[in-house]
Amino acid sequence: MHLHTGTHVVTELFGMQVNLDTIFTTWLAAIIVILVTLAATRGRAMVPSGVQNAVEMLVEALCNQFQDNIGHKYRQVATWLLTLFLFIFTSNQIGLLPTNHLTASPTNDVNTTLGLAIASSLAIHFYFIKNKGVGHWLGHFFKPFSVFVIMNLVEEVARPITLAMRLFGNILAGEILLEVLYALAPWLVPMIWIGFSLFVGAVQAYIFTTLVSIYLKESVE
Amino acid sequence: MVELNGTLLWQIVNFVILCAILGHFAYKPMLKVLDDRKARIQNDLDSAASANADAQKLKESYEAQLRDAQVKAQDIVSKAVKEAQVQAQAQIDAAREAIAKEKEAASKQIERERTEALEDLKSQVAALSCDIASKIISKNMTPDTNDRLIAESIAKLGARNAGK
Numbered sequence: 001m002h003l004h005t006g007t008h009v010v011t012e013l014f015g016m017q018v019n020l021d022t023i024f025t026t027w028l029a030a031i032i033v034i035l036v037t038l039a040a041t042r043g044r045a046m047v048p049s050g051v052q053n054a055v056e057m058l059v060e061a062l063c064n065q066f067q068d069n070i071g072h073k074y075r076q077v078a079t080w081l082l083t084l085f086l087f088i089f090t091s092n093q094i095g096l097l098p099t100n101h102l103t104a105s106p107t108n109d110v111n112t113t114l115g116l117a118i119a120s121s122l123a124i125h126f127y128f129i130k131n132k133g134v135g136h137w138l139g140h141f142f143k144p145f146s147v148f149v150i151m152n153l154v155e156e157v158a159r160p161i162t163l164a165m166r167l168f169g170n171i172l173a174g175e176i177l178l179e180v181l182y183a184l185a186p187w188l189v190p191m192i193w194i195g196f197s198l199f200v201g202a203v204q205a206y207i208f209t210t211l212v213s214i215y216l217k218e219s220v221e
Numbered sequence: 222m223v224e225l226n227g228t229l230l231w232q233i234v235n236f237v238i239l240c241a242i243l244g245h246f247a248y249k250p251m252l253k254v255l256d257d258r259k260a261r262i263q264n265d266l267d268s269a270a271s272a273n274a275d276a277q278k279l280k281e282s283y284e285a286q287l288r289d290a291q292v293k294a295q296d297i298v299s300k301a302v303k304e305a306q307v308q309a310q311a312q313i314d315a316a317r318e319a320i321a322k323e324k325e326a327a328s329k330q331i332e333r334e335r336t337e338a339l340e341d342l343k344s345q346v347a348a349l350s351c352d353i354a355s356k357i358i359s360k361n362m363t364p365d366t367n368d369r370l371i372a373e374s375i376a377k378l379g380a381r382n383a384g385k
Contacts (some may be wrong), residue, residue, distance in 0.1 A: 016227025037247035079244035109255045115232030
């Protein structure tokens with residue numbers, strides 16, 4: 001049995017190998033997120049309803065979570081974290097669309113998840129330097145003692161890799177299993193798995209975002 | 222399946238652009254609306270609490286005024302009752318005094334009239350006695366004559382009293 005999930009259409013762009021299908025589904029996810037959030041902010045009614053109500057409820061719940069994790073200065077990184085959640089959530093669900101392999105989750109490509117994780121790590125360091133200065137940033141690698149620099153550097157590398165692999169593994173495994181289930185039992189069983197995958201997609205988006213917010217705490221507080 | 226390539230850089234750039242777009246066009250106005258709503262709700266709650274406190278103060282003030290008014294009204298009623306009692310007592314005393322005076326005056330009048338009547342009776346009896354005596358002396362008296370004289374004397378006495 002040949003599995004379609006996890007294979008990519010690779011092309012060369014500006015001298016780089018690029019997974020075109022991942023890029024396209026990333027743009028699709030981005031467009032969906034942009035359209036939904038713009039639709040939610042178009043009315044700006046004091047008493048919300050419809051899309052505005054739903055998106056505001058989600059954004060408010062996430063902001064409360066970020067505030068709990070980071071503190072009252074969470075607004076500084078709210079844009080990054082909200083975008084992370086909305087993009088990862090939407091990306092995770094795209095692979096569940098019944099399109100006969102036309103769409104796969106961009107998050108089933110390790111390039112996407114590692115890209116997001118590295119970008120988040122860079123953001124963590126950027127906000128650390130912005131809020132506390134280069135001296136403190138360099139100093140924090142040597143805390144609590146200077147010998148800890150090795151462990152701290154390993155942690156700095158491990159953090160984005162674990163973030164990326166957790167998301168990538170969950171989504172890729174979910175989609176592979178979905179494809180296998182379609183081949184083995186085309187009726188009902190895949191439906192149940194799709195329902196579970198919707199839940200997994202939401203949970204993984206939440207975990208990724210919450211972990212990044214916890215990592216950002218030291219940079220922002 | 223797990224192959225790193227240029228897509229990673231593309232994804233970082235894509236995500237940063239998406240962040241910039243959403244941050245500027247979506248989150249900024251949305252968070253502003255949320256903040257405005259939060260501020261408005263807080264303001265409304267503060268206003269409601271303030272209005273409630275004012276209403277409570279006003280209620281307490283009204284209750285205090287009501288209590289004062291009740292006390293004053295009670296005082297006024299008590300004073301009025303006392304004054305009425307005093308006045309009634311004074312009127313009763315005055316009436317008793319007047320009755321006593323009237324009674325005394327009536328007693329004096331009765332006493333005076335009784336005295337006058339006695340004096341009058343005395344003088345009439347004396348005159349009648351004198352009259353009877355003079356007639357007895359001047360005439361030989363028979364029983365008939367005696368009766369007639371007495372009748373005449375009584376008639377005279379009656380005429381005198383009627384002419385008085």
